[in-house]
Amino acid sequence: MKKTAKQKRPAGMLSGLLGRLMVVGLIAVGLLAGTLPAWAQEKTVRGTVVGSGGTPVAGASVNVKGASGGTMTNSDGQFTIRASKGDVLVISNVGFTTKEVTVGDADNITITLDARAEEFSEVVVVGYGTQRKEAVTGSVVSVSGDKMREIPSPNISQALQGRVAGMEMSQTSTRPGATMQIRIRGTRSLTADNNPLIVLDGIPYVGSLADINPNDIKSIEVLKDASATAIYGSRGANGVILVTTDKGSRNGKARVKYSGYVGAQTVFAKYPMMNGPEFAKLRAARGQYTNGPDESDDVNTDWQDLFYKTGMVTDQNVSLSGGSELSSYNFGLGYYQNQGVVPTQQYTRYSLRGSLDQQIGKLFRFGFTSYNNYNLTEGNQVGLYNILSMSPLASPYNEDGSLKRIIRMASDDQFVFTRDVVEQLTRDGQWLDETRGFASYNAVYGEVKAPFLEGLKYRVNLGLDYVQLNGGAYTGQGIGNTNPNTEATASIDSRTTYHWTLEHLLTFDRTFGGKHTINAVALYSAEQSKYNRSNMSAQDIPADQFQFYNLGRANGNITVDPNNQDYQLWGLMSWMGRVMYAFDNRYMISATIRSDGSSRLAPGHKWHTYPAVSVGWNIGNEAFMDNVTFINNLKIRAGFGQTSNQAIAPYATLGVLSTRPYNFGPTGYATGLYVTRIPNPSLGWEFSKTWNFGVDFSLLKNRLSGTIEYYITRTEDVLLGLGLPPTSGVDLINSNVGTTENKGFELALNGVIIDDRDGWRWEAGVNFYINRNKLVSLASGLTRDEGNWWFVGHNINAIYDYKRIGIWQSSKDSMDNYMNILEPAGKVGMIKVLYTGGYNEDGTPKRAIGPDDRQVIDVDPDFQGGFNTVVSYKGFDLGIVGFFRSGGILFSTIHGSSGYLNMLTGRRNNLKVDYWTPENPNAKYPSPAAPISSDNPRYGTTLSYFDGSFLKIRTITLGYDFNRSVIKNNNVRMRMYFTVQNPFVLFSPFHKESGLDPETNSYGNENVASPGSISGNQDLLRRLLTVGYNTPATRNYILGVNLSF
DSSP: OOOOOOOOOOOOOOHHHHHHHHHHHHHHHHHHHHHHOGGGOOEEEEEEOTTTTTTTTTEEEETTSSSSEEOOOOOTTTTEEEEEEEOOEEEEEETTTEEEEEEOSSSSEEOOHHHHOGTTTTTEEEESEEEGGGGGOOOOOEEEHHHTSSSSSSSSHHHHEEEEETTEESSSOOSSSEEEEEEEOOOOOOSSOOOEEEEEEEEEOOGGGGGGGGEEEEEEEEEEEEHHHHGGGGGGGGEEEEEEEEETTTTTTOOEEEEEEEEEEEEEEEOOOHHHHHHHHHHHHOOOOOTTTBTTOOOOTTTTTTOOOOOOEEEEEEEEEEESSSSSEEEEEEEEEEEOOSTOEEEEEEEEEEEEEETTTTTTTEEEEEEEEEEEEEOTTOSOOOOOOOTBOSSSSTSOBOOSSSSEOSSSSOOOOOHHHHHHHHHSEEEEEEEEEEEEEEEEOOOOOOTSSTTTEEEEEEEEEEEEEEEEEEEEETSSSSTTTTOOEEEEEEEEEEEEEEEEEEEEEEEEETTTEEEEEEEEEEEEEEEEEEEEEEOOOGGGGGTTGGGGOOOOOOOGGHHHHGEEEEEEEEEEEEEEEETTTEEEEEEEEEEEEETTTTSSSSEEEEEEEEEEGGGSGGGTHHHHHHHEEEEEEEEEEEEEEEEETTTTOOOOTEEEEEEEESEEEEEEEEEOOOTTTTOOOEEEEEEEEHHHHTTTTTTTTEEEEEEEEEESEEEEEEEEOOOGGGEEEEEOOOOOEEEEEEEEEEEEEEEEEETEEEEEEEEEEEEEEEEOGGGGGEEEEEEETTTEEEEEETTEOOOEEEOOOOHHHHTTTTTTOOOOOOOOTTTEEESSSOOTTTTTSSOOOOGGGGGOOOOSEEEEEEEEEEETTTTTEEEEEEEEESEEEEEEETTSGGSSSSSSSSSSSBBOOOOOOOOBBTBBBHHHHEEEEEEEETTTTGEEEOOOOEOOOEEEEEEEEEEGGOOOOOOEEEEEEEEEEEEEEOOOOOHHHHHHOOOOOETTTSOSGGGGGGGGOHHHHHHEBBOOSSOOOOEEEEEEEEEEO
C-alpha cells in the first residue's frame, strides 16, 4: 500500500490574522453591496477532526477536492483552510475511512472520522504521549472501551480476561466485587510484588481495580516489554496497564449517554456432594461411624438447595460530555450492585467522575480529572464449609416444622445455616461483616506551548489520591456455635492511604521536511505514599445493639494484635528521558533512559539507572512492496530494556524487633524485645532484562491483521528472605539472591471473514500464548528449597508432593509390585504413589516409600489464550467471547486433604467420587477402609491435582441496533442486548468429573479446613491459586441497553 508523505503545516499567527481580516473585509463588502454570489465567497474554515470516541485526530490531511495544496490537523485535531461555500473538503488519515464534507455557512465545524475496523485503535497511548500504531516499536496492546464492555463486568480485570496475549487473569475469589490476579508474561519475583503497575489518566494508581467503573473507560493499553515499560522505571518490571477515561471532545455538542443492565445470577453448578443413600453406603463401606442422634438413613437433605438463592446484578450509568472550540468536558455517575447467590453477600459501588480540558489562547491549556467512589462489601463472613459438610442424613426441621438450632451428627455437632437463618441473623444485627470504602483519585495539569519553537511544550501533572477502608464484623452470642452461651465477638479494621505524585514534563514533537519525525520527552517526578492500618477485636459484647461500633464497652478481652497494625511511608524520585525518531514512516528507533531513587532500599543502593532501546522497520512502506498487493502493512521490531522491582516492604532493609510478654511472678509482667530479622545495608534492586522481537502485519486488504512476538526476560538479584541457621537466633535476612526466567511466544489475529455480503458481517479474533517460567538459581548455589517449594529448573509456583499413579487394586497387584515393602502398613484399595528409590539385585525395592519420593510438579499450562467473534446482520449482532488453557495443573483443595470434604470416612458429608471397592477395583479414589492420616486418606493431598485444560465461554450476547431501522434521528443512538455469562465449559477433565467451574477461586490458605495439610508456610500458600469452597461460580442472565442523545 503506497503511503504519501506528510505535508507541512499551515502558516503561523500572522497568516491566521490576515485570514481573519480578509473574512471581515468580505463580510463588510457583502453587507454594503447587498448580495454576493455564494460561489465567490471564499472564507477561512476552521474545524476539528475527531475519532468516533471524540479523540482529536492529529496529522489528518484536509484538502479541498479538485484543488492543490491543503493542510494537516495539529496535535489537538484542529485545522484552518481557505474554501468557498459548496466546496468539498476531503479528510483522510491512516487507520480511518476517508470522509468528504461540503462547506456550508458554518465557519467552525467538527468532523468525525470512522476508524477502519481492522485498525480500530490506530492511535495508542504509550505513556507520557501517544503514537500511531504503525510507529510503535515496543510491545503494546490496545483495547478500546467499547470492546471491553462487550462483557458486562463489575471491573476491568474481569473484562480484560482472554483479550490480551501474554496477560494471564486468574480468579482469587468469586465473591461479589472481587478482582483478579494479573500476571503479564509470567511471574518474575519470589517474594516481591508481581502485580503490574496501573496508571489511571497518567498518574500511578494506588487503589483497587474494583474502584474503576468499566463504563468510564475510553481505552486500555498494556505495555508488555521493557522497551515500552522502561519509562516507568522500577514500577514497570511486571508490565504496565494504562487506563484512559473518557474526557469528551472539543467542538462536540452536549451529549447524554446512558448505559445500564439488570440480570439474574444463578449457581453455575452445585458442589458435587453425596446424597443421603450415597452417604449411608459410604459409611457402611468404612465401618467407623454410625448415625448420630439427628441422622437417619431414610432422610435425604440437600443442604445447598436450602442455602443458595437467586442473586441479582444491576449496573446503571449516565454521563454528560461535550465541548466548545477551546474546551472539552465529561461528567458521569455510576451505580453497580451485585447481590450474590450466598445469602447476605453483596457488593455495592457508587462512582462519580468529572474531567475538564480548557484551552486559553493559543499557548495555554489546563484541566483536571477526578474519579471518586464509595463501595460497600457485605456478608463475607458467610462460608460454605458448614453447609457442604453437613450430613444429608439429617433433617433441619423439628417435628413441628421449626428449624433446629444445631444438627448432631456421628462425631460432630454443627450450627444450622440455611438461607432464611442467615438472612434473619443479618436483619436482626446478630451476624455482620461490612467493609466500607471511599476513594478519591484526582489529577490536575497545566500545559504551555513555547511560542518560539513549534512542537515544544511544558506540562506539569499533580496527582492527589486518598483511599480509606473501614471494616467491621460482629458475631452475636452463640451464633455459629453449638454452645448457645458462647460470647459475642466483634472487630474493627481501618486502613488509610495518602498518595501524591508530581511530574514535570518537557516534550518536543515535530515533523521536519515531511519525513523526519522527532518526539522527545524529559521527565522529573516525585511520588510519596503513606499507609496506616489499625485493628482491634473484643469479646463479650454486652448487647447486639453495640455490634462493632463501641468495642470499649466489651466485658471481655480487648485485643490490639501488633501483627495487625501497620504504618508505611515511602517515596520515589525519578528522572527520565525518551527520544523517538521516525524517517519517512519506514525506519523507527526509540531510546529511553531512566534513573530512580527509592526510599525502600538501603543507603548507597537507593538509585539505579537503566536503559531501553527499540527499533522498527515498516517494510510495507518500502517501494519494493508496492506490487505485493496482498500485504497491506508489514513491520518488524526488536527491543531490549532493563527494568527493576523495588516493590518490597518499605522497611525491609532494617531489622525487626518483635515483642514477647514475660512473667516475673504473680504481679510482675513485662514486655521484652527480640530480633527476628537482622538488617541488610546492602539490599538493592531486583533487575529484569528483556529482549523482545515482534512482527505486525495486515493482509488481504486489511481483512486479516495480527502480531507475532517472542520474548525472553531474565530477572536477577531476586529479593528473598534468606533463612539463617538456628544458632544465629534469627529467622532470616532479606537479600538479593537468585535468578528467574520467563520466555515465550505470542500470537494475536483479527480478521473480517465476511464483509457486508448481503447485509452479513462476520469478525473474529483469537490470541494464543506460551510462557515458560523457571527458577534459574538460588542463594549459595543451592538447587532446591523444599520449605518454600522452590526448585531450580522448575516453575516458581511448582508443587512438591508425592505423585499419585493409581490405586493398589488387588492382592495380586500388591504382591506383584511389592506393597509389603513399599507400604508396610498398607492395604489394598489405598493410593499408590511413585517410588523413586533403588532396587536390590532380586528386583525388590530397597526401602519403603517416604519423603524422599516426593516429586516436583510444574503447574504452568502448555499454552493458553482467548477468542471473540461477532456476526451481524441488518442491525442484529451475535457475539461470543471465551478463553482457554491447555495442560498444567489445576489444584482442587476440595478434593484433597486440606478441604476436609473428601475424607472418605463418613464423619461428615463427602464429595461424590468414584471410590474403590472389591467390586470396583478400577476406581480413581481410594477405598473408604484404606489407611488414613489426620482424618484423610494417606497421600490424600495427591487427590487435589487435575489436568488444568479447559475452554470456557465467557459470554454469548445477542443485540439489536435500533438505528438501523427504527430510529432515523442520527443524534439518537440506541442498542439493546441480552447476555448469558458463563454459559458452559468444554474440554475440562475437572469439569467433566465434578461439574464445577475449572477457574481458580481461592488462594491456597483460603476456603480450606486445614491449610496445614498442604504446607505450614503461609507465604507459600498465598502463591498457590486453587479451586476451594469459595462462593460458587455463577451463571448470569443480563438484559441491557445503551442510549445516547
